[in-house]
Amino acid sequence: MLYRETGQFKTTYAADMAVFPLRQDRIGLAVILAAALTLPFVAGEYMLSAVMIPLLIFALATIGLNLLVGYTGLLSLGTAGFMGVGAYACYKLTTFFPDVNIVVWILVSGFFSAGVGALFGLPSLRIKGFYLAVATLAAQFFLQWCFTRIPWLYNNNISGAIEVPGRTLFGEFVTGPNASAEMRYLVVLAVVALLTWIASNLVHGRIGRSWMAVRDMDIAAELIGIRLLPTKLLAFAVSSFYCGVAGALMVFLWYGSAEPEVFSINQSFLILFMVIIGGLGSLIGSFFGAALIYVLPIALKAVPPLFGLSIAAATVEHMTFMIVGALIIGFLIAEPHGLARLWQTGKQKLRTWPFPY
Amino acid sequence: MGRTGYRYLAAAVAGCLAAGAVALPAAAAEDSNFVPLFTYRTGPFSGSGIPIANGMRDYLEMLNQRDGGIGGAKIAIEECETGYDTKKGLECYEAVKGKNPVMINPWSTGITLPLIPKAKVDKIPVLSMAYGLSASALGDTFPWVFNPPNTYWDGLSMIIRYIGEQEGGLDKLKGKKLGYIYLDAGFGKEPIPMFEQFAKDLGFELKLYPVAATDMQNQSSQWLGVRRDRPDYMVMYGWGALNPTAIKEAVRINYPMAKFISIWWPSEDDAKSAGDGAKGFKELNWHGVGTDFPVIKDIQKLVVDKGLSQVAKDKVGEVLYNRGVYNSMLIAEAIRNAQKLTGKKAVTGEDVRRGLETIDLTPARLKELGMEGFTDPLKLTCSDHNGHGATFMQEWNGEKYVKVSGPLKPMTDKVEPLVQSAAKDYAEKNTGWPKRTEVCDKAS
Numbered sequence: 128m129l130y131r132e133t134g135q136f137k138t139t140y141a142a143d144m145a146v147f148p149l150r151q152d153r154i155g156l157a158v159i160l161a162a163a164l165t166l167p168f169v170a171g172e173y174m175l176s177a178v179m180i181p182l183l184i185f186a187l188a189t190i191g192l193n194l195l196v197g198y199t200g201l202l203s204l205g206t207a208g209f210m211g212v213g214a215y216a217c218y219k220l221t222t223f224f225p226d227v228n229i230v231v232w233i234l235v236s237g238f239f240s241a242g243v244g245a246l247f248g249l250p251s252l253r254i255k256g257f258y259l260a261v262a263t264l265a266a267q268f269f270l271q272w273c274f275t276r277i278p279w280l281y282n283n284n285i286s287g288a289i290e291v292p293g294r295t296l297f298g299e300f301v302t303g304p305n306a307s308a309e310m311r312y313l314v315v316l317a318v319v320a321l322l323t324w325i326a327s328n329l330v331h332g333r334i335g336r337s338w339m340a341v342r343d344m345d346i347a348a349e350l351i352g353i354r355l356l357p358t359k360l361l362a363f364a365v366s367s368f369y370c371g372v373a374g375a376l377m378v379f380l381w382y383g384s385a386e387p388e389v390f391s392i393n394q395s396f397l398i399l400f401m402v403i404i405g406g407l408g409s410l411i412g413s414f415f416g417a418a419l420i421y422v423l424p425i426a427l428k429a430v431p432p433l434f435g436l437s438i439a440a441a442t443v444e445h446m447t448f449m450i451v452g453a454l455i456i457g458f459l460i461a462e463p464h465g466l467a468r469l470w471q472t473g474k475q476k477l478r479t480w481p482f483p484y
Numbered sequence: 485m486g487r488t489g490y491r492y493l494a495a496a497v498a499g500c501l502a503a504g505a506v507a508l509p510a511a512a513a514e515d516s517n518f519v520p521l522f523t524y525r526t527g528p529f530s531g532s533g534i535p536i537a538n539g540m541r542d543y544l545e546m547l548n549q550r551d552g553g554i555g556g557a558k559i560a561i562e563e564c565e566t567g568y569d570t571k572k573g574l575e576c577y578e579a580v581k582g583k584n585p586v587m588i589n590p591w592s593t594g595i596t597l598p599l600i601p602k603a604k605v606d607k608i609p610v611l612s613m614a615y616g617l618s619a620s621a622l623g624d625t626f627p628w629v630f631n632p633p634n635t636y637w638d639g640l641s642m643i644i645r646y647i648g649e650q651e652g653g654l655d656k657l658k659g660k661k662l663g664y665i666y667l668d669a670g671f672g673k674e675p676i677p678m679f680e681q682f683a684k685d686l687g688f689e690l691k692l693y694p695v696a697a698t699d700m701q702n703q704s705s706q707w708l709g710v711r712r713d714r715p716d717y718m719v720m721y722g723w724g725a726l727n728p729t730a731i732k733e734a735v736r737i738n739y740p741m742a743k744f745i746s747i748w749w750p751s752e753d754d755a756k757s758a759g760d761g762a763k764g765f766k767e768l769n770w771h772g773v774g775t776d777f778p779v780i781k782d783i784q785k786l787v788v789d790k791g792l793s794q795v796a797k798d799k800v801g802e803v804l805y806n807r808g809v810y811n812s813m814l815i816a817e818a819i820r821n822a823q824k825l826t827g828k829k830a831v832t833g834e835d836v837r838r839g840l841e842t843i844d845l846t847p848a849r850l851k852e853l854g855m856e857g858f859t860d861p862l863k864l865t866c867s868d869h870n871g872h873g874a875t876f877m878q879e880w881n882g883e884k885y886v887k888v889s890g891p892l893k894p895m896t897d898k899v900e901p902l903v904q905s906a907a908k909d910y911a912e913k914n915t916g917w918p919k920r921t922e923v924c925d926k927a928s
Binding site: 172177304383386388439 | 523525526537562563564565567570571574575578579581582593594597598601602604605606617618619668669670673674677696697698794906909910913914915916
């Protein structure tokens, strides 16, 4: 009834091709952005630093992997490695050039990650599917090995970890222990919103279409004039860029210090699961996936105290595992194409509500 | 999922709820001190995490039961499950930060490192008992971080000292071969520069066998290397599943167990799982094992027998359980000192930091605590946040660990310069590392 395009006429090609053709969608997006911007004024520090910042960072990494797995159809298990490249690149850059603004370095470090990603994407021309997954697994292990074994990367720190120095933006600390949660959140939000907007433009344009053509059938794509190698490498580079920025954000604006263990294979799997559960080939799905896998356990932990129950921490953890596992299976049975498809179906139903035909 | 499916799910959830240990709600009296415990009863490190969590909780619970808390203020205990995962640890930290915690015990080096710079800003001291950053022993640089009673560098120097004693003098180590098997993370890598220095000074050969955290349960290649190199002694710095696997592999290749020496982390279960062959396995320790101490008896009587603990009765008194007790004793002493210094019942993190700096466990004080013979005296000062006390070697006899050496002192001349330079290095790399401004209290 409310959610309906009746009366909204498209009079130009641009309006017809818009990412959000419905006025209601545009209003919804504006409301979400406004809510995200007002959150620091209403939410507590816990909400910002332990829920929202991780959620946005994971969503960014998930978008990065989704560009590769969901849009181009290339399976990658090296996500955590590429995130690590971003984090270590940012660390080295800010060590050498401490006066350059850290946000610049966070974005620039993505290019290092993109380079490494493109390099490890080279085999993708020859191998596909599970075999490519194994090739990217090699990237994961090799990169993690580098983070552990090359002391230059962590400035010969005796504990083998990187420690984030305090850096400022507009005179306020954004990294280090003195950075306020609000400041960190706003920076993360700005970077994630900007990169999501760019990703949305990418996938709706020529590049995204060529990726999807390669995904759906690479021989057909080649026949209609898409060159496979540059297209696939570009997908690897862009995907790694996003992961690299996410990794840099994770270490600089969330953790504050990191051991190589942070970029282990488990992290890669976690993000792959976010992609699959959120929905392959969907940007909003990336946010859903990150929310389901990262935020749901935290939300579940908060449930027993609401009812005045005090359950041992470990029991809650076990139950969270079981409930999240059951929910994942439940969602995938209900909709094998992920939460994004569920969202689409919901919107479709809403359009015809209350008189479905 | 059909309707029956939901019903099964609901039943399963209800079952979990019923089966789960439902603890008493934390007391929210006006005078209470909030002690969050970061525990890991789940995940690959839970083998080490569970006994520690039980020991820590039970000692504090015993104080609540026996004395009504500390100095008339109850201890509000809250566990937060980290699973030894840095992400979850940081989430726990954010969750407890606003509730005025008196201190944080991260129980993971990975969680300790991000908390070190935050401690000063948030005014919450960090107690990383014999783990974390070795350099944080230096109170002048790290006023908010404490790591008593020993650093990993102390531990290594004590192991070398012990090996020297076995061989009849440190000079006898010349030409020998020492193997070092370690968790390939900050914790295991930290001692390497010192080990290499020892190898140069004493003239022995050092062989490194790193174990990645992902392959803790698969060490066959490392032990193949050991079989080939035949080191005269093996030194181990392991945690979680690394320890039992290493002991099993050592038994499998018939490595002489008497020459296999570990830092203080392996538990009874780690040695037991390797069977009889593990007899003779050695590790450092600084506190008693078993239940023959008044403090452990009190815990048994007031906590375990009343069903207030999650521990299995026969696990009370195990190495890591007692270590948890020792850790909680330090927490309690710090709170007590803080109360004395400030005259308040409910203290803050700032007060407890002062309390930690004035910890002075004299033999008389240990006796009062019911810990006579349990551990050596310990004194912390403003500049020394560690104590660098003596430890002893204990040997696995197939059933329990027994003490087999006299006190082993750390080689301060070797450790001290390293601590100093590491602390200086840390402060330099973290540009703008704050100078100590905290005033020093006289020991009460």
